[in-house]
Every structure is written in structure tokens, then in C-alpha cells.
Amino acid sequence: MAGNTNSPRQSVAARTLAVIGAFDDTHRxxxxxxxxxRAGLPVPTAHRLVREIVAWHGLVRRPDGAYVIGRRLWDVGLLAPIQTGLREAASxxxxxxxxxxxxxxxxxxxxDTQVLYLERMSGRASVPVVSRVGSRLPLxxxxxxxxxxxxxxxxxxRRVLTDLRPQTPHTIVAPGTLTRQLSQIRQHGYATTTEEMTLGACSIAVPVRVGDDVVAALGIVVPTLGxxxxxxxxxxxxxxxxxxxxxxQGRVG
Known part of the structure; x- marks a missing residue:
């Protein structure tokens, strides 16, 4: 549950944000x-706010009655500097x-402990790819x-190592093994996976650096590394x- 935020002192803005915050990767x-x-609001209050957000195109009501995030919120999200700068530079x-x-x-x-995908170009090979622009997956x-x-x-x-859960039979869930792998990634400058997130998909990824800082990662998904x-x-x-x-060089934005 997103959290009970209903309170007599709660502002309209806070309630509106609670409605939007009810959506996440597992509640689309x-x-x-x-x-x-999930917003901790009475149904009549939620109904009024949802109706207004729909009118603003922030939410969309599907034929089955469920609501999904609308294009207006997506467009606003793309204005975040970390997204616009990287997307423009990377394109x-x-x-x-x-x-x-x-x-x-x-x-x-x-x-935090997830990877956020900012942009994706789909390959021609028939490879199962679960990442989507705006989606979050385990690191x-x-x-x-x-x-x-x-x-x-x-x-x-440390937090990631204490919560390693198998996504496929090939996911590395032994903290010691993953720790050694992270050291090798720093040493060699790239990472690989073999069906660890999705069966039938392998990947190679490298860091994007600005000075000494790693600001992003660039990845390729293929059927096999070979x-x-x-x-x-x-x-x-x-x-x-x-x-x-x-x-x-600041050639974006």
C-alpha cells in the first residue's frame, strides 16, 4: 500500500500527489x-481527484474501468534534467x-537499488527484452x-547484497560471487549477463563517465555473447x- 496520507490537515496538492503516487512498477x-x-483516501475524494487528473490527461481510464498513467505525466517526467540531458547526449x-x-x-x-531505463532502441533479433523506457529493474x-x-x-x-532474489535459474544470488563480479567489472570496464534477468537474453554493458563519475550505463542485449x-x-x-x-562539453540541453 502506498501509505495512508488521509488527514484533515492534508492539502489538496498532497492528496493529488498521493493519487499519482499510488501507481508504481507493480501497480500500473x-x-x-x-x-x-493505496493513497489512503476516501473513495469519494479519490474519485473527485481522479476525475480532475483525467481531465488534465495525467491519467487515462481504460475500457475495463482501470486507470493508467497518462501521456501528460510522461511528458512532464521527460523534462527532468537527468533524463533530457542523457537522452539527448546518448541518442x-x-x-x-x-x-x-x-x-x-x-x-x-x-x-537507489534499481536501474531506471531512460531510452531504448529495439533490435531486429528475436530476443526477449523486459526493459522499457521508464521501467525499473533490479541492479x-x-x-x-x-x-x-x-x-x-x-x-x-550492502542493501542489494542482502536482498538477492532469483529472476531466472541463472540469476546470481550468492553475495560472495556477485561481490567478486563487481570487482571484475571495475577492473575490466564492462559487465555481462547470461539469462540472469530473462531466459534467452544476454547483455553487455559499459559505464558512461563524466570525469571520474559514472553517471549512466550503456547496454546491448543479444541472444548470445559467443x-x-x-x-x-x-x-x-x-x-x-x-x-x-x-x-x-555541455553540448546538450
Missing amino acids: FLTLTEIAE PFMQDLYAATLATVHIAVRE YCTGVGKVLLAHAPDDVV RNRATLVAAAQVAAAGVGRTLS
């Missing part, structure tokens, strides 16, 4: 009753990387996530260096 479709429950290099590999390419940042079993985790603060790493591993790593590193250079 909610009925009016579910929204009210041409992601296009070059896609043209060279014909694989799914994405760029992501760390959001420890995705290529871009492992890169970001390898360069995350110690407290973030003999193309070195080529994919090199291509991704060239693209990531271009993104970092563009960000450093």
Missing part, C-alpha cells in the same frame, strides 16, 4: 477503489551502436544494473565515451 493498472486504498551514439550491431541498445541510470541481474552497482556507494551495495563479446564491448565503449564527452 488500478481501479478507483485500489487508488483510494546519436545509440543510433550508431544500433546500426553497427542491430541489437537492442539502452541507456540507464541508478535509482544485480541486468548488465547496465551491474555496471551501476559496481560504482555505487557502499551502503547501496565470439562477438570483444567486438560488442569495444563498440559499446566507443559509444559510451562519446556520450560522456558530449555531457562533459
Whole structure:
């Protein structure tokens, strides 16, 4: 539950935000009753607020009666500096990387203990890819996530290591093994996964740096790594260096 925020002193803005905050990665479709429950609001209050947000195009009511996030909120979210700057900087290099590999390419940042996907270009190969623009996945079993985790603060790493859950039979859930892998990622400059998030999908990811800081991760999803591993790593590193250079020179925004 999103939390009980209903209070006589609660402002209209707080109640409106509670309605929007009722939605998350695991609650993308909610009925009016579910929204009210997760927002901690009486159903009549939730109904009035939802109606106003729908009129503003912040929510959309589906034919089955459930509500989903609307385009207006998505457009506003894309104005966040971390998204606009990175997306603009990454776009041409992601296009070059896609043209060279014909694989799914994405760029992501760390959001606490999850990886947030900012942009994705879908490859031609039939590979199951669960990431979507705006979606969040675990750090420890995705290529871009492992890169970001390898360069995350110690407290973030500790929290992740205490909550390793298998997504597939190949997910690494042994803290010691993952810790050694993170050290290798820092040493070699790239991460790989083999069916750890989704069966039938492998990935390579590299850091995007601005100075000494890792600000994002650039990843490629393919059916298998095989003999193309070195080529994919090199291509991704060239693209990531271009993104970092563009960000450093302030040629976006």
C-alpha cells in the first residue's frame, strides 16, 4: 500500500500527489477503489481527484474501468534534467551502436537499488527484452544494473547484497560471487549477463563517465555473447565515451 496520507490537515496538492503516487512498477493498472486504498483516501475524494487528473490527461481510464498513467505525466517526467540531458547526449551514439550491431541498445541510470531505463532502441533479433523506457529493474541481474552497482556507494551495495532474489535459474544470488563480479567489472570496464534477468537474453554493458563519475550505463542485449563479446564491448565503449564527452562539453540541453 502506498501509505495512508488521509488527514484533515492534508492539502489538496498532497492528496493529488498521493493519487499519482499510488501507481508504481507493480501497480500500473488500478481501479478507483485500489487508488483510494493505496493513497489512503476516501473513495469519494479519490474519485473527485481522479476525475480532475483525467481531465488534465495525467491519467487515462481504460475500457475495463482501470486507470493508467497518462501521456501528460510522461511528458512532464521527460523534462527532468537527468533524463533530457542523457537522452539527448546518448541518442546519436545509440543510433550508431544500433546500426553497427542491430541489437537492442539502452541507456540507464541508478535509482537507489534499481536501474531506471531512460531510452531504448529495439533490435531486429528475436530476443526477449523486459526493459522499457521508464521501467525499473533490479541492479544485480541486468548488465547496465551491474555496471551501476559496481560504482555505487557502499551502503547501496550492502542493501542489494542482502536482498538477492532469483529472476531466472541463472540469476546470481550468492553475495560472495556477485561481490567478486563487481570487482571484475571495475577492473575490466564492462559487465555481462547470461539469462540472469530473462531466459534467452544476454547483455553487455559499459559505464558512461563524466570525469571520474559514472553517471549512466550503456547496454546491448543479444541472444548470445559467443565470439562477438570483444567486438560488442569495444563498440559499446566507443559509444559510451562519446556520450560522456558530449555531457562533459555541455553540448546538450
